[in-house]
Amino acid sequence: MKITVFNGSPRAEKGNTNIMVEAFLEGARASGAEAETVFLTHKKIHPCVGCYTCWLKTPGKCAIQDDMAELLPIMYASDIVVFATPVYVDNVSGITKNFMDRMIPVADPYFEKDAGGECRHKITSKVPKIMVISNCGFPEQSHFQVLKLLFKRIARNMSTELIAEIYRGGGAILSEKSFMLWFPLRHYKSLLRKAGGEVVKHGKISAELQEELGKPIIPEAQYIKSAEMYFKKELAKIGHK
Numbered sequence: 001m002k003i004t005v006f007n008g009s010p011r012a013e014k015g016n017t018n019i020m021v022e023a024f025l026e027g028a029r030a031s032g033a034e035a036e037t038v039f040l041t042h043k044k045i046h047p048c049v050g051c052y053t054c055w056l057k058t059p060g061k062c063a064i065q066d067d068m069a070e071l072l073p074i075m076y077a078s079d080i081v082v083f084a085t086p087v088y089v090d091n092v093s094g095i096t097k098n099f100m101d102r103m104i105p106v107a108d109p110y111f112e113k114d115a116g117g118e119c120r121h122k123i124t125s126k127v128p129k130i131m132v133i134s135n136c137g138f139p140e141q142s143h144f145q146v147l148k149l150l151f152k153r154i155a156r157n158m159s160t161e162l163i164a165e166i167y168r169g170g171g172a173i174l175s176e177k178s179f180m181l182w183f184p185l186r187h188y189k190s191l192l193r194k195a196g197g198e199v200v201k202h203g204k205i206s207a208e209l210q211e212e213l214g215k216p217i218i219p220e221a222q223y224i225k226s227a228e229m230y231f232k233k234e235l236a237k238i239g240h241k
């Protein structure tokens with residue numbers, strides 16, 4: 001099984017999203033998957049210009065010559081694609097959105113009705129199953145409501161299955177050095193590894209594990225207090241209150 005992660009955090013290797021991805025992939029690899037992460041910020045991906053060349057002039061091929069030409073074949077060759085993104089302004093990061101816009105060569109212009117009677121474009125390429133890994137700065141899990149709906153729609157648009165979603169509110173804790181060896185953080189990473197194993201073995205995350213993954217790593221009030229202390233300390237360094 002081939003899993004490809006498209007990580008849309010501008011912080012790439014050093015980001016909180018990647019900390020989640022690494023633990024997840026560790027579990028997936030231990031269960032036999034072949035897995036790689038593509039850091040989108042290291043790639044040249046221009047915004048879609050809406051010229052429809054990929055539909056009407058050179059079907060399946062975009063007019064823009066940049067790194068998307070190598071990324072789409074990687075997607076087609078994967079069994080599972082993971083969209084990994086931080087929450088930016090209640091949505092996916094701009095890098096991720098750019099990447100998703102440039103995926104339109106997977107479809108052709110013709111309309112078809114889905115099972116619910118709603119139109120979508122006909123998918124002409126082999127598309128993988130998809131999943132999501134995301135984190136955000138605020139502590140509540142409710143900050144993922146836009147992403148939850150968005151990826152449900154993306155799976156519908158791509159005529160594929162959204163097999164798993166891992167969302168982590170209070171994501172700043174993941175890279176907080178003083179918490180590295182702290183038991184709750186190590187426990188959370190072990191849950192991510194388990195999720196990687198379950199996705200490879202069963203093609204989904206069990207309801208029990210999903211519930212565990214959604215629990216706060218640190219009590220909300222403690223998270224807010226430590227965030228405030230951090231901002232205060234950083235602003236004091238520049239003489240700002």
Ligand SMILES: Cc1cc2nc3c(=O)[nH]c(=O)nc-3n(C[C@H](O)[C@H](O)[C@H](O)COP(=O)(O)O)c2cc1C
Nearest residue numbers: 009011015016017086087088089090136137138171
């Ligand atoms: C431009 C920008 C917008 C953000 N918007 C949100 C937001 O709407 N809600 C939220 O909870 N966190 C928001 N955040 C915080 C990030 O989601 C958070 O810092 C996350 O841990 C970053 O992940 P990364 O290290 O993988 O990039 C935002 C951060 C930036 C820079």
